[in-house]
Amino acid sequence: MPLHLEIVTPEKKVFSDTVANVYLPGADGELGILPAHGALVTALAPGELRYEKDGVVTALAIGNGFAEVTLEKVNILTDMALGDDQIDAAAAEEAIQRAEKQLLSIDHAAEIEEVAHLRLQIAKSLAQLKIKRRHH
Amino acid sequence: MANLRDIRRRIKSVKNTAQITRAMQLVAAAKMKKAQDQAIAGRDYANQLNEVLVNLKANFEEETHTLLQARQGKRELMLVVSTDKGLCGALNTNLFKKVRSESGDETHYVTVGKKLRTILSKLGKEMIADFEVKDPVPFAEARPISRFLTKQFLDGHYDKISIAFNNFVTVMNQEPTIIQLLPLSSETVGEAQEFEGVGFSVVPGAVDPSKDYKFEPSPMEVLDALLPLYINFQVYQTLVESRASEHSARMVAMKAATDNAKKFIKELTLEYNKARQAAITSELLEITTKEPSFRSSALLSMPTSHKPATSLPFSMRWKFVTAPTAWKPLSFWKCNNTSAMAGCALLRCLRPMA
Known part of the structure; x- marks a missing residue:
């Protein structure tokens, strides 16, 4: 099947x-x-x-x-x-750093959605890096 | 009769305009193709999203989710998606008419696109936010908009949120449309979409809802995660539809402008030729009517040795200079073959008399 x-x-x-x-x-x-x-x-x-x-x-x-x-x-x-082949490791790492920096600077209690969004961005970038690193 | 130089100047300026409008037409055509492709590409996603929603609907109690609950209040927020640039026909005007006829005085607005933002703010409407969207529309740019709208709704500032945009039906036809974004009515979620353009044409029930789906982690959690996606996608789709409408409207408007300019050039050229011909005719007429004085005064006073048969053009010029009327001898020499030939023929007639 x-x-x-x-x-x-x-x-x-x-x-x-x-x-x-x-x-x-x-x-x-x-x-x-x-x-x-x-x-x-x-x-x-x-x-x-x-x-x-x-x-x-x-x-x-x-x-x-x-x-x-x-x-x-x-x-x-x-x-x-x-x-x-579509993943740019450097861009992904940069995105993680940027998101982490932003996470530190915003008010976690007030901007729950923004925090969730940034965490999601980090998770997505990490997923990209994971694929990239496995194959090199 | 219009001045020859003025007509020539006008022809030149109309030609320039035609060149610009033609370039704009080509650019708009290319962009329209892209925007259409983008809208079509979104269709697969819309279908899948819809399938999942259809399946979900069988599994949750209606009206259980905040985003699905209809409210009693009348406070409305409208997202108006217009264009940043003009020269796209009556697109924005039609959308504005629709917005004005369908929204109350108390409606507040969020705008995408400069054109209607300017108009709405001139009218003193309450504008609470403005977003700029790149071209072509990146999916990521729909998120801040949908998030903002959802937040306004969930915070209880507004009871209803709608979107006014130009729905792309065909290249020639864009329809100003208003859809309700929030609350998501439980009837329309997971049903056929009302977009008739290239974007949505979703046939519901592609999946047999009687299939016993298992939901992970739970139906409610899936719904929680899915509804924001759905809203986001609807906003994205309206942006893409508007873009496709904008480019096709501009293409059509610019094509009309180019055609008009070409027609205008044709008319002006005809007028120019007529005016030129008339000028030549009157020049020749004056030559013939001035002939007696020419013979009696100027030519006869010349020494005979200066009067060879071949020297007629020279003597003509000489006559122009001395003639009392406002002659422009140069224009005579510049005229084209036909009139030059006519002139020569006339001169040949004059020769025996001279």
């Missing part, structure tokens, strides 16, 4: 093909999806998504979003999906 994986961001459809398996960074921890998985909707945390196609495992850094899993397909809905 094939498993169809689709990854979309607001800007474009990043990936759409049949794969052997998918590993997702779920909000509660990593999920491994094989064909014929039960119907599931899960929130995603920024992290690493891996899928295997023709024996080759590919990793993508993804942002937060959702995954919808049915028997034969996995739909990923996220605001970021970057492959190894």
